[in-house]
Amino acid sequence: MITGPRIKTLTIDDKPVGAREDETILTIARENGIRIPTLCHLEGLTPIGGCRLCLVEVKGIARPVAACVTSVQEGMEVTTDSPRLTQYRRMVLELLFSERNHVCSVCVSNGGCDLQDLAQEFGLTHLTVPYQYPRHKVDASHPWFTLDHNRCILCTRCVRVCDEIEGAHTWDLFGRGMQARVITDLNQPWGSSQTCTGCGKCVHVCPTGALSEKGKSVREMRKSREFLPYLRLMRQGRQV
Amino acid sequence: MITLEDLTEIAAKEQETRSAADHHVHVCVAASCLSLKSDLVKESLEKEVKQNGLAGKVAVKGVGCMGLCMAGPLVTVGDGVLYQNVTPEDGIDIVKGLAEGARPISRLEGDSKAPFFTKQVKVVLENCGKIDPERVEDYIAADGYRALLETLENKTPVDVCHEIQKSGLRGRGGGGYPTGLKWSTVLKSTGARKYVICNADEGDPGAFMDRSLLESDPHRVIEGMAIGAYAVGASHGYLYVRAEYPLAVKRLKAAIKQAERLGLLGTNIHGTPFSFTVDVRLGAGAFVCGEETALIASIEGGRGTPRPRPPYPAEEGLWGYPTLINNVETFANIAPILRNGGAWFASLGTAKSKGTKVFALAGRVRNTGLIEVPMGMPLREIIEDIGGGVPDGRTFKAVQTGGPSGGCIPAPLLDMPVDYESLAQAGSMMGSGGMIVMDDSSCMPDVAKFFMEFCRTESCGKCTPCRVGTVHMHQILQKICSGRATEADLALLLDLCDVVKNTSLCGLGQTSPNPVLSTLRYFKDEYTRHVIDKKCGASVCKIRKDEEVHG
Incomplete structure (x- = not known):
């Protein structure tokens, strides 16, 4: 008698793989050494399927699906790479670059940025869509950290880590569409936040230079995320 | 405990008071006529009746939407006489006419035998314009709540789902998902609790079907929800209404109170183990909250953003429990289906689209207002016969259906039947029922621009393609x-349409390119005229002369 989740078999890029029914396409692909580009996804945080970079094709479904939030199914035939997917991913990256003011040459995270890495992977040398050059502010009111909205890609990793791991829920979103931005507390300066514990997890999960430590100059900000799987494991251990 | 006999008694009493009066004057008190001061018309009529000593003989009643909103305020006397554009001063003449032996006032009279009225088939709107939306007794007199009690008495939840499946009813919110299938899925789902949600977050520009229905016949929607709750095994429901509809909210809340007082909502309804309560939740004005997962997030108190499906709400909805979520019009169809049987409903409409559909007819058409037609009626009949055609000697150009997710249908396709499949094939969609008629004074790229601006401002910002692509x-x-x-811009526009359509997270983004794609499909020449000749055929666009963009 089976008590836990059932096992499903499927193919990813023609490679037959096995998976538990509660696992996502992304998890299984990574387990089997198949790379799917991601941006808003971070192991240890609840996936949201927001950035749309991890789109993969599933036979029988017209639209590509986000690998990070799609559970495996028996007999699924997944394709993680095709000219169509590359075109979509490139365009999504272009849209992200055009949305705010990403200037790598003056960025603290230059050389350590998930967005930059992906741009290089896709050979993005220029944009076909026009830059929007929005006017965004920098919040440097916190004693140790800086928030630069110009570099934010609205992946909400900071929101999720603060809520799910730190348990403070200092971060949230404000506004909608392209006017959306991350805020601390009820849209107050970060430095005056009553809930922020100053743990810095948000800074280290941030994929770009939007959140950084003070005192870091160009190319000096390096993010370390080892704490995340560790804390997840510890927490799960306590819950069992 | 309320029984069928109680309902009959209430109905009989209502009938008795009604037959005591010789003349019945109905004044529309739905939003459109109210905005033209129909409340003052009603007051003036009541005052005149009193002053002329006709208190027992002439009954003045506020009723819901009569449909022909362009001619409001509307007043009917008895069955045949329709008065249009009535002012409070006209009340004197109307009452005087009645006092002198039911003489109609010809200067106000409209044609109640016009195709606008005769070509319609009313199922959902059968009570609109006939009953007082603020009195439950009036609804009961029109066979209200009978379907609910009879269902509780004689049918199992499985029977109800079968009946709905037999009727062939499909979701009226736009997608057209088979309602019976959805109900039986929720019935089959296991959960410690289940919920029923009525989606009344109508946000399409130019659409007012749900609004009129809620303002004109709120009990019908509540009854539909209660039957739905019984069918799927839920005991609590939410009515998610946009806060921009204060009158609908007021009447709904009043209706819920009345139904609770009579024991039609509450615990152990009709002496059965079935209990059902309803709460109203107000939307804060985000279009995306009409998307079911965003709506659920909003009810839960979170930010109204959609999440990827599956899991569908039928399996994992409100607070993680199985949830039945249907549109206002879908629920409004339930009571008549159970009263008359699924086979009766299935006899209306086409092979795949059953029943009727309510449309909000707006734009460049003579008779703007709320209409209900059988599925499959050709577009031409709706626009030319019911709508009365395009006014001011202009020519018809296109009709936009489905709101910002839909598309424009050009004149050569006017003989197309209106059903889910035909509309989708033409590059549009049924949508919730907005129908905006455009004549040759409209410029199609400008229309596409309008809808794209709407999508841009209404995008929630969660997924990249919709957030930035629409901009x-x-x-x-x-x-x-x-x-x-x-021409390079036009090519880029097509690329963006492809990306946004295929990679967005929810329906809002996925369908946002539709207005562009459908206008490009049928009115390509207008685009090329703008791009190459720098001219706008309809003289809507302000083309800047001699402007060279540098850098």
């Missing part, structure tokens, strides 16, 4: 409309 598409359409666009 770029809108900018290109702005360039086209100001004569600054090049």
